[in-house]
Amino acid sequence: MxxxxxxxxxxxxxxxxxxxxxxxxxxxxxxxxxxxxxxxxxxxxxxxxxxxxSRRVDPAALGYPLLALITLSISQRVGEPTREGILRIPEVVELLVTTGDADLLARVVARDTTDLHRITNHLLEVPGVVRSNTTIVLMELQPLSVRPLLQRHTGPDARRGPVTPEGAARAAPSGARNVTTRQANAQPADTTGSGPGTHSVSLDT
Incomplete structure (x- = not known):
């Protein structure tokens, strides 16, 4: 890929x-x-x-303002059917396999704490789910964003904003700027016999 x-x-x-x-x-x-x-x-x-x-949709706009992170321990004898059963619950918007005491981490949205209790009970009813532990998110300080990584990926010029014609001219290769400077500072030299307006310029590489 x-x-x-x-x-x-x-x-x-x-x-x-x-x-x-x-x-x-x-x-x-x-x-x-x-x-x-x-x-x-x-x-x-x-x-x-x-x-x-659909990943851009805020669940709160659909009536699910509450976010919870639920760790789940499952019976390894069940495995894939258990994960499929969990994913059939619409409020489970993300499911991750993790290391540690639990086996899975579910990102769950709910209408309120009563609704979250209902969803948790549904999770525990899925065959193979042994136990769960729920953490309610009080505030989302930084939503998922890869923008800083994209900015790093483009190099130092990324933070200068979109490229405009004027910006493209300013961002010309250094060799081109050296040519312009040398031409501006060069003394007229009749090296070809074509007159005083002709001069030579050396290029930096």
Whole structure:
């Protein structure tokens, strides 16, 4: 599977800032060809790097403002049927296999504590679930976000914001800036016999 590269990260950051941006708008903003943006987004979706839009929905908007983390110990003799039974409970929005005393960590949403009690009882009724331990989340300080990782992935230029034509000119390669400086400071030299307006410039590599 192809990993996300620096160009992919720039596209994703721009899309994160403006989810409704068109391919043309993203291409103009980033100084990329439209076909490049289109093909890279399609490849990211087909590879599974971009998850489904439903992951962006806040459960509170659906009437589930309460979040709980429930660890579950299961009988290893049951295994997969137990996990399938757990995932049939709609309020279990994420299920992770963990190390430690418990076997699974379930991210559960609920309408209130009474509803959470109901969901917990449903979990304990699943064949193979031995015991559970529930932690209620009081406040979400930092929702899941990979934006800082994408910014790091693009390199130091990522924190400078979207690329504009003016910014692209300022970000020209250092060799090009050296050429401009030397041309500006060079003394006219008639090296070809074509007149005083001709001068030579050495290039740094």
């Amino acid at each position: 192809r990993n996300v590269d620096a160009v992919d990260a720039r596209i994703l950051l721009a899309l994160d800032a403006d989810p409704q941006a068109t391919t043309v708008a993203l291409a103009d903003r980033l100084g990329l060809a439209r076909n490049t943006v289109q093909s890279r987004l399609r490849r990211l979706e087909e590879s599974g790097h971009l998850k489904e839009p």
